[in-house]
Amino acid sequence: MRARPWGRGAVARLMTPFNCHTAHASSPHLLLLRSSSYSLLLRPSRHRRQFASDSSPASPSAGSTGQSSHTFMEVVREVFKHSSAHGARAAIRADQKSYGFVQLISSALDVHNILCRKKDGDDSSIKGIDGTGFLRGARIGIVAKPSAEFVAGIFGTWLSGGVAVPLALSYPEVELLHVMNDSDISMVLSTKEHHEIMESISTKCSTGYSLLPSVESIPPKIESQEPLSSELTSSVSSLLAEIDSLKKIEGNDPALILYTSGTTGKPKGVVHTHKGILSQVQILTEAWGYQRSVVEFMPKFSVRGVWQRWRESYPSGVSKSNNAITVFTGVPTVYTRLLQGYDTMNPDEQSACSYAAKQLRLMMCGSSALPSPLMKRWEEVTGHRLLERYGMTEFVMALSNPLHGPRKEGTVGKPLPRVEAKIIMDDGTETKAGVGELCIRSPSLFREYWKRPEVTEESFIDGGFFKTGDTVTVDEDGYFKILGRTNADIMKVGGYKLSALEIEAVLLEHDTILECAVLGLPDEAYGEVICAIIVAKEDVKERAEPVSEPALTLQALTSWSKDKLAPYKIPTRLYLWDSLPRNAMGKVNKKELKKLLQV
Numbered sequence: 175m176r177a178r179p180w181g182r183g184a185v186a187r188l189m190t191p192f193n194c195h196t197a198h199a200s201s202p203h204l205l206l207l208r209s210s211s212y213s214l215l216l217r218p219s220r221h222r223r224q225f226a227s228d229s230s231p232a233s234p235s236a237g238s239t240g241q242s243s244h245t246f247m248e249v250v251r252e253v254f255k256h257s258s259a260h261g262a263r264a265a266i267r268a269d270q271k272s273y274g275f276v277q278l279i280s281s282a283l284d285v286h287n288i289l290c291r292k293k294d295g296d297d298s299s300i301k302g303i304d305g306t307g308f309l310r311g312a313r314i315g316i317v318a319k320p321s322a323e324f325v326a327g328i329f330g331t332w333l334s335g336g337v338a339v340p341l342a343l344s345y346p347e348v349e350l351l352h353v354m355n356d357s358d359i360s361m362v363l364s365t366k367e368h369h370e371i372m373e374s375i376s377t378k379c380s381t382g383y384s385l386l387p388s389v390e391s392i393p394p395k396i397e398s399q400e401p402l403s404s405e406l407t408s409s410v411s412s413l414l415a416e417i418d419s420l421k422k423i424e425g426n427d428p429a430l431i432l433y434t435s436g437t438t439g440k441p442k443g444v445v446h447t448h449k450g451i452l453s454q455v456q457i458l459t460e461a462w463g464y465q466r467s468v469v470e471f472m473p474k475f476s477v478r479g480v481w482q483r484w485r486e487s488y489p490s491g492v493s494k495s496n497n498a499i500t501v502f503t504g505v506p507t508v509y510t511r512l513l514q515g516y517d518t519m520n521p522d523e524q525s526a527c528s529y530a531a532k533q534l535r536l537m538m539c540g541s542s543a544l545p546s547p548l549m550k551r552w553e554e555v556t557g558h559r560l561l562e563r564y565g566m567t568e569f570v571m572a573l574s575n576p577l578h579g580p581r582k583e584g585t586v587g588k589p590l591p592r593v594e595a596k597i598i599m600d601d602g603t604e605t606k607a608g609v610g611e612l613c614i615r616s617p618s619l620f621r622e623y624w625k626r627p628e629v630t631e632e633s634f635i636d637g638g639f640f641k642t643g644d645t646v647t648v649d650e651d652g653y654f655k656i657l658g659r660t661n662a663d664i665m666k667v668g669g670y671k672l673s674a675l676e677i678e679a680v681l682l683e684h685d686t687i688l689e690c691a692v693l694g695l696p697d698e699a700y701g702e703v704i705c706a707i708i709v710a711k712e713d714v715k716e717r718a719e720p721v722s723e724p725a726l727t728l729q730a731l732t733s734w735s736k737d738k739l740a741p742y743k744i745p746t747r748l749y750l751w752d753s754l755p756r757n758a759m760g761k762v763n764k765k766e767l768k769k770l771l772q773v
């Protein structure tokens with residue numbers, strides 16, 4: 175492994191307790207693309223120069239060359255070059271440590287040497303490697319919590335011409351084996367904490383295995399904006415020369431395979447290209463006003479940890495900290511849990527937390543429907559009207575409520591810049607105001623499902639629009655409303671097509687109901703009947719249990735629903751559960767629930 179490019183002293187002169195932004199992604203595969211799981215924290219740069227949106231859409235480079243880039247790695251390289259001219263820049267924070275581009279690139283080159291076995295001078299045993307040490311699209315599995323090591327692993331794979339396959343830590347072994355075999359992984363890279371398990375699984379799959387090198391962090395309390403020492407400048411130059419000597423990756427080359435969460439079937443490998451990833455970064459930078467920023471990972475979600483981090487960012491009555499968080503994004507369950515934590519605090523803590531949360535620039539929500547009572551309560555507590563957006567593994571983000579302008583409750587907003595959306599009805603014709611399947615065309619669209627050409631073909635309609643499988647409608651202002659997954663949330667009851675999400679939204683207004691899932695169960699007379707699974711609020715449960723009464727009866731629910739839902743939309747079966755089974759994304763797998771309830 176290469177010696178680190180600088181000594182401690184040199185690093186110490188570099189670092190700036192800096193102002194960029196901080197992001198967390200709970201699931202490694204979403205790191206660069208969508209912080210769709212539980213939180214994304216961003217803080218802005220003091221410098222107004224933007225990472226991508228200040229450039230024209232076709233010219234996303236960091237700006238120093240004025241040339242357009244075709245891959246995210248070219249952008250990273252430009253930023254890296256720029257950093258070397260203006261001093262060190264932190265790019266990532268995790269576990270209270272900062273990591274700059276220089277450290278990340280240095281580590282990425284170490285990864286490249288591991289993958290291509292340059293160190294030993296031997297021919298690599300990696301399947302797919304060519305004579306020049308280029309991986310030619312070989313798949314590299316990466317197992318690491320959200321961390322600098324994870325990022326360096328991805329960058330190192332890309333520098334080597336490989337395709338990164340992030341492997342979720344939460345996968346049970348059988349699913350891990352499915353993903354590794356399906357994507358035909360050549361080598362697995364993992365951090366020390368997963369060494370044992372990953373080495374043994376790699377052996378079972380006859381796959382190469384190596385540890386990810388650890389990334390050196392920037393020592394704390396480093397003066398900001400200090401120019402690089404001459405020693406470091408020459409290290410940077412040699413790193414850049416090393417990168418330049420590598421074979422170039424092209425925009426259309428595959429970069430990532432992300433496995434779908436499997437809500438609607440066995441996980442499929444979604445292949446994203448370098449060009450597509452770069453487009454997604456540009457689109458979101460423009461739509462959500464991202465600036466050059468530091469990404470801060472919170473490897474493990476903690477209610478207390480999030481509130482605490484906001485309070486540290488904005489202490490009451492004192493000016494904000496240098497590392498202040500400015501953007502946060504989560505799935506609805508995250509906001510529910512944050513509010514539960516808030517409710518257990520004393521009034522002083524509550525007011526400090528509310529004050530801190532109010533100071534953030536932006537808070538977003540997505541991945542599943544945001545219940546109205548949750549949206550309202552969050553606004554009361556933090557002053558933030560959550561920006562709801564819609565995304566999917568296949569194109570990452572496509573629709574969003576606006577950064578500036580009305581954020582409409584119950585909708586996911588309009589198409590993002592350069593994204594087109596249309597609604598196709600059952601007969602294949604387009605509707606401008608009716609109900610149908612949402613189809614998306616976007617520069618960020620995936621290329622194909624890995625090794626599933628038929629499924630890929632079936633998923634597109636003429637003109638390159640991708641069929642999302644979601645049933646939607648659009649209002650008079652062009653805001654889209656998600657009615658649900660066509661094959662899981664759309665119920666066919668006595669000739670009516672009903673949206674489970676719409677019924678859930680109404681039920682959640684009931685005082686007793688904390689969470690609910692509505693689904694259709696087979697019925698001979700009606701085709702399907704509406705079934706509601708309900709989790710009652712804690713205080714209601716506590717009152718009901720001692721007197722052995724249910725927290726809610728079907729009769730009570732029916733009479734409450736009468737003036738809120740049409741008669742054919744009122745559930746006719748009710749289950750009271752202690753909790754709803756949710757996957758890592760906080761989603762309920764209705765296909766599984768249906769199987770369970772039909773037994």
Ligand SMILES: Nc1ncnc2c1ncn2[C@@H]1O[C@H](COP(=O)(O)OP(=O)(O)OP(=O)(O)O)[C@@H](O)[C@H]1O
Nearest residue numbers: 434435436437438540541542543563564565566567
């Ligand atoms: N804001 C939102 N409101 C309602 N639903 C949403 C929202 N954002 C995303 N979704 C749902 O999440 C889906 C995309 O999630 P993801 O790509 O993880 O797939 P999945 O359905 O969870 O899994 P799989 O593709 O394996 O079936 C969308 O198709 C949509 O049904």
